Amino acid sequence: MAYSYDPRALIGRAVGAARIGLDVYSWAEEQVVGAIRHGLDSIDPADALEEPAPDAVAEPAKPDPNSLNGKMTRLLDRALDQNTKGSRAELYHHLLDQLVADEARILGALSDGSSSPMVNVFTWLSPRVPGRAVLENASLIGRTANVALPQMVPQYVSHLLSLGLVEARPEDPELATEYEVLMAESSVLAAVKSASRGPLAAKVEKSTLTLSSLGASLWAATMQDDGL
CATH class of the missing domain: 3.30.110.190 (Translation Initiation Factor IF3)
Structure with a gap:
């Protein structure tokens, strides 16, 4: 059986395949852009500018007040607020407590x-x-x-x-x-x-x-x- 060669038919099929590819690409692009837009719309601009809630930020661990570090920290903190008279009074009280x-x-x-x-x-x-x-x-x-x-x-x-x-x-x-x-x-x-x-x-x-x-x-x- 003889087959006839028709160049115009091949060109037509190629053009059709190209159109289908362009349609698929356009549909995929629309889906991606839509998903991104939906994600951006779900974000409240005010929420984006707010700082994390205080309870979400991990606070530094406080030293045990009965540990050596805790006692030294309390002494140093108290020293910042003491004047000469206050320091002398604390010393005298400490001495009297030992007698x-x-x-x-x-x-x-x-x-x-x-x-x-x-x-x-x-x-x-x-x-x-x-x-x-x-x-x-x-x-x-x-x-x-x-x-x-x-x-x-x-x-x-x-x-x-x-x-x-x-x-x-x-x-x-x-x-x-x-x-x-x-x-x-x-x-x-x-x-x-x-x-x-x-x-x-x-x-x-x-x-x-x-x-x-x-x-x-x-x-x-x-x-x-x-x-x-």
Whole structure:
């Protein structure tokens, strides 16, 4: 069977296929543009300009107030608002919170500017080298202050020294009689006996106990009714 070749028929079919392709492309383009337009129309311009809601923003974690960092943060924050008077009042309150009644009595007994004899008793490691302390900060201030626990005077004095409320000064020759009384105290005699080694007697270091400048300022502040 013979087939006739017709160029015009081929051209016609090609043109038809091209038209179908253009129609499909136009339809697809309309669908894409429509979808984009629909998405833009669904957005409220006012909402687009608003900032995220506060609850949507993650807040930084606050330090535990009982942790080391939390306590230091509170101290630093409080320091920003404090003046000299406020800082001094806070210091005085902190010092007073660490005292017992007998220690307050000792401060009161020294508040008039007086001093009290004090001794430390050491053993000897050699004729020229003192060893360990057998008794430290024994003083007659317990009698002067009429403390309730006289046997605790060395501990009271040690604590007050550590707080900087009292200070040890060199031996005062004018207190010679008081030193003799102190050396006759049973606790001092026992310490001297314990620290002696044969011919080597215990080493006794004498000093005087006085109120420090911090102790004096604290005492003066507590005697004023100024709200501190």
